Amino acid sequence: MGISKIDKMHSLSKNQQIIFDLIDKSPEPLKAYTILFNVQKRGIKAPPQVYRALDKLVEMGKIHKIESRNAFIACHNSSCQVAKATAFSICEICEKVTEISSAGLSKYLTSFKDKDGMKYSKYNLEFFGLCKKCR
Amino acid sequence: MGISKIDKMHSLSKNQQIIFDLIDKSPEPLKAYTILFNVQKRGIKAPPQVYRALDKLVEMGKIHKIESRNAFIACHNSSCQVAKATAFSICEICEKVTEISSAGLSKYLTSFKDKDGMKYSKYNLEFFGLCKKCR
DNA sequence: CTTATAAATGTTATATTATTACATAGTGTT
DNA sequence: AACACTATGTAATAATATAACATTTATAAG
Numbered sequence: 001m002g003i004s005k006i007d008k009m010h011s012l013s014k015n016q017q018i019i020f021d022l023i024d025k026s027p028e029p030l031k032a033y034t035i036l037f038n039v040q041k042r043g044i045k046a047p048p049q050v051y052r053a054l055d056k057l058v059e060m061g062k063i064h065k066i067e068s069r070n071a072f073i074a075c076h077n078s079s080c081q082v083a084k085a086t087a088f089s090i091c092e093i094c095e096k097v098t099e100i101s102s103a104g105l106s107k108y109l110t111s112f113k114d115k116d117g118m119k120y121s122k123y124n125l126e127f128f129g130l131c132k133k134c135r
Numbered sequence: 136m137g138i139s140k141i142d143k144m145h146s147l148s149k150n151q152q153i154i155f156d157l158i159d160k161s162p163e164p165l166k167a168y169t170i171l172f173n174v175q176k177r178g179i180k181a182p183p184q185v186y187r188a189l190d191k192l193v194e195m196g197k198i199h200k201i202e203s204r205n206a207f208i209a210c211h212n213s214s215c216q217v218a219k220a221t222a223f224s225i226c227e228i229c230e231k232v233t234e235i236s237s238a239g240l241s242k243y244l245t246s247f248k249d250k251d252g253m254k255y256s257k258y259n260l261e262f263f264g265l266c267k268k269c270r
Numbered sequence: 271c272t273t274a275t276a277a278a279t280g281t282t283a284t285a286t287t288a289t290t291a292c293a294t295a296g297t298g299t300t
Numbered sequence: 301a302a303c304a305c306t307a308t309g310t311a312a313t314a315a316t317a318t319a320a321c322a323t324t325t326a327t328a329a330g
Contacts, residue, residue, distance in 0.1 A: 013306080013307060046309070
């Protein structure tokens with residue numbers, strides 16, 4: 001039997017799976033070279049292997065890049081359908097990052113038009129403050 | 136006469152002024168090393184001098200960092216009072232970046248609370264799409 | 271005006287993040 | 301089998317950013 005065509009289409013390659021698993025298990029965003037260090041025992045030895053997998057995973061919406069931190073977290077928002085509409089909260093003390101899933105927020109931003117009436121196909125929003133623990 | 140105390144408080148140091156002028160004149164976001172290259176004739180020779188000035192200018196709200204591009208633009212939003220609430224549109228083809236000043240948007244985001252009722256002290260939002268010219 | 275303090279500068283070296291380029295191997299389709 | 305496409309392996313290097321330390325300049329207080 002093996003993997004059906006549809007399943008295969010949605011499945012990850014070997015390196016992608018290794019790197020996704022690591023990020024998905026992590027309670028905090030991981031940086032590319034932290035990832036590299038952690039997967040070297042699994043045969044991934046060089047930066048391009050990591051960055052290529054990260055690029056694909058981002059494209060697929062399986063992970064997101066936290067731009068202000070150059071770090072990556074797994075998507076936990078409605079089965080990763082929202083690679084084009086991302087929002088995060090970031091604690092400026094402990095650096096805890098949480099993906100925000102607010103229907104209201106995403107509706108507001110997805111339909112936002114600027115002064116010229118221009119709509120956008122994608123957005124990324126990062127909120128900063130202190131998390132519960134750090135206040 | 137020279138510069139009064141109040142004026143002085145709001146004035147920039149030599150390196151800050153040189154670097155701000157360059158960014159302010161630029162129609163597009165500038166990267167740190169592009170800045171470095173362009174100010175070497177004015178005596179700024181090393182990366183730390185650039186990054187230090189950039190850090191201060193960002194703190195003051197005179198410029199903003201476009202996180203997804205690692206580049207800096209001058210603030211053109213209500214006299215630079217909004218370093219803590221920034222929104223930009225970015226064209227994915229020509230890379231044109233525009234600061235969005237929408238009272239509605241900033242009001243919505245400034246007062247946004249997450250599921251736990253948490254409010255944030257700062258946010259940065261980047262919209263992506265195609266600008267008028269590129270469509 | 272001088273002394274203390276803080277802010278800014280100059281400089282060298284190095285750390286961190288990311289990409290180019292090219293060769294090879296696997297996968298799915300016809 | 302032949303083709304196109306995706307993924308991988310590898311070395312080198314480019315691009316972005318900071319650490320550490322010495323020195324100078326600006327500001328405020330006595």
